[in-house]
């Protein structure tokens with residue numbers, strides 16, 4: 001039986017879909033049969049990210065409503081045959097997805113895949129709650145290193161606990177080593193400590209992420225820092241240990257410190 005990973009965040013636009021697609025490609029290239037479920041109903045984007053937009057015929061809601069069979073809706077990139085995508089419905093509302101039907105789809109996907117990644121919608125409302133069931137084996141919360149995102153992530157961590165899901169692991173995205181060294185941005189481990197969750201990975205701010213999006217590619221198609229970070233996370237997901245790069249944890253040299261603007265401690269806001 002495959003492992004179901006749920007990727008959520010609370011705040012929108014923090015990188016869930018970017019991370020889901022890159023991890024899907026990374027795991028599939030490691031030989032893991034992987035399926036990405038785009039569960040952001042009404043805001044479909046995984047097909048565009050993976051360059052599969054013109055291949056979509058059926059979607060998650062069609063399968064749930066039994067308008068087609070699951071294999072008819074699954075599409076794969078030609079160069080990553082181990083990866084499949086179950087696209088989200090473009091024009092439906094979240095309530096169109098029946099909970100029991102979603103559970104049934106997950107069960108089928110677990111039978112035929114090693115890894116199933118659910119790319120969740122932002123927020124903590126019905127659209128997310130409806131995806132939470134006992135078939136979810138692992139949960140990941142994506143957070144950027146700022147108080148707004150941390151506050152929203154706290155709500156998701158609490159919701160997961162309320163729904164008896166496994167304690168989430170954390171991916172901190174868009175880290176900037178210079179800002180961390182200048183004392184203006186939290187380190188990934190500070191975010192993990194604040195949320196009281198285990199750190200699964202840290203990803204730097206990397207202009208290649210957006211450049212690959214423009215070309216309907218993922219960062220796994222190019223050599224860049226974000227690619228390496230995703231690869232490390234994928235390795236950890238399958239139980240292989242890797243070092244943490246600890247962006248910004250290395251102290252700058254003497255002259256850099258001498259001429260740097262005065263360091264200011266980043267304090268957590270009272271939420």
Ligand SMILES: Nc1ncnc2c1ncn2[C@@H]1O[C@H](COP(=O)(O)OP(=O)(O)OP(=O)(O)O)[C@@H](O)[C@H]1O
Nearest residue numbers: 012013014015016017018122174204205206209210
């Ligand atoms: N590490 C990164 N460096 C630079 N840009 C990034 C990084 N991660 C994500 N982005 C950019 O941030 C934007 C939002 O990413 P993405 O769509 O993956 O977020 P999301 O959490 O799925 O959003 P939503 O909540 O709307 O589903 C995209 O333009 C993406 O290219």
Ligand SMILES: [Mg+2]
Nearest residue numbers: 016017040045
């Ligand atoms: Mg998304």
